[in-house]
Amino acid sequence: MKSIAYDRCNIYPLKGVPMELHHGVPFGGCTEGCVDPEGGEWIGWRVSEDRGRDLMGRVTLGVDPGQSGGLAVVGVDQVIIDARRMPLLSVGGKKAVDAHELSRWLGLHAVDQAVLEAVHAMPRQGVSSSFQFGRMFGAVEAVVGSLGVPVHYVSPSRWKGALRLSSDKRASLDAFRLRFGADAAARYTPKLADEGVAEAALLAAYQQERGGA
Numbered sequence: 597m598k599s600i601a602y603d604r605c606n607i608y609p610l611k612g613v614p615m616e617l618h619h620g621v622p623f624g625g626c627t628e629g630c631v632d633p634e635g636g637e638w639i640g641w642r643v644s645e646d647r648g649r650d651l652m653g654r655v656t657l658g659v660d661p662g663q664s665g666g667l668a669v670v671g672v673d674q675v676i677i678d679a680r681r682m683p684l685l686s687v688g689g690k691k692a693v694d695a696h697e698l699s700r701w702l703g704l705h706a707v708d709q710a711v712l713e714a715v716h717a718m719p720r721q722g723v724s725s726s727f728q729f730g731r732m733f734g735a736v737e738a739v740v741g742s743l744g745v746p747v748h749y750v751s752p753s754r755w756k757g758a759l760r761l762s763s764d765k766r767a768s769l770d771a772f773r774l775r776f777g778a779d780a781a782a783r784y785t786p787k788l789a790d791e792g793v794a795e796a797a798l799l800a801a802y803q804q805e806r807g808g809a
Contacts, residue, residue: 657702657710657743658800661736662729663691665713666793667698668784669705670800676776678705679784679793682736690728693735702743710740711803713795714749748803755802765791771798 658668661682668679683697715733741747761767765788772794773781785794 654804655706655708656800656804657705657707657740657745658796658798658803659710659712659736659740660792660796660799661712661715661733662792663732664789664792665736666790666796667701668793668797668800669707670797670804674775674801674804676780676784676797679797681790681793691732693732693739695735695739698736698739699742702739707743707745709746709748709803710743711748711750711799712737712740713755713799714751750799750803755799758802758806759798761798768794768798775801 654672655677656670658670660666663682663684665682666679667682669677671677680701683694683701684691685694685697686692737747756762759771761771768791769781769785769788772785776797784790784797
């Protein structure tokens with residue numbers, strides 16, 4: 597039996613071996629004894645350059661910015677690689693984006709593009725609230741921009757309209773469950789407060805479907 601190195605951006609499971617992709621680390625399936633079509637046996641995954649090129653440009657980070665927002669990395673075939681609520685900390689008694697934690701988490705993932713929801717302050721929002729919102733959005737924008745990948749901006753009306761969603765939080769959670777499955781919903785969006793995570797993932801899926809343009 598022989599082993600093989602694998603790369604997190606250009607791997608695929610051998611035929612008949614259902615696995616999920618998590619930064620190149622297989623989990624939830626067989627890790628040895630997979631038959632190589634060219635003879636012999638492999639441990640884990642087999643590298644494919646063609647499949648690798650197919651993956652490039654498709655691993656997408658979706659970001660729903662703001663205090664109740666979320667982050668989601670969506671991989672090939674729209675599988676959730678990882679997702680979480682926006683990391684926050686308290687500064688002067690007010691919530692702020694934890695830029696250090698955000699940077700650390702994003703550093704765990706290899707993404708090919710990012711998409712941010714292009715939100716803005718509400719017309720009747722106070723000066724303090726508007727400043728706080730802008731501060732949080734700017735922090736997220738700066739950290740995501742440091743990834744060195746293309747960053748896209750899509751308005752809520754545009755992507756939600758395409759997916760036939762409204763401002764209803766439960767509708768977004770239901771759409772997440774339908775698209776990504778019950779297991780992903782149980783793991784990443786078990787509560788109503790996880791609506792931002794659901795929308796980040798749906799936004800990433802929308803960006804993938806429009807070809808990353």
